[in-house]
Amino acid sequence: MKNEVTLRNFDVPIRRRFHTMLKRLLTTLFFVGAVLGVTSRANAQYMRILTDNPTDNTRLRAGVGVTTILTITLDTNHDRSGALQT
Numbered sequence: 001m002k003n004e005v006t007l008r009n010f011d012v013p014i015r016r017r018f019h020t021m022l023k024r025l026l027t028t029l030f031f032v033g034a035v036l037g038v039t040s041r042a043n044a045q046y047m048r049i050l051t052d053n054p055t056d057n058t059r060l061r062a063g064v065g066v067t068t069i070l071t072i073t074l075d076t077n078h079d080r081s082g083a084l085q086t
Contacts, residue, residue: 046080048073 050057052069061068079085 046075046078048075 050071050073051060052071053059053061077084
């Protein structure tokens with residue numbers, strides 16, 4: 001009767017353990033490749049940050065205790081020059 005907890009079953013031949021590890025590795029690589037193959041990267045992403053500064057909306061308001069509201073826009077259809085990307 002065993003009182004110890006065994007983490008590995010060494011009664012199984014090494015060839016079977018090797019094939020099990022190989023199947024797991026190939027399955028993992030297949031799924032990683034499938035996920036990377038299905039997803040596509042964005043062709044154009046342009047992020048613009050504007051403020052509520054009435055004189056220049058690309059600068060923060062100056063002063064102590066002055067709150068500035070930021071508006072963040074993400075445009076995924078156009079590049080920085082405004083050209084449409086597909």
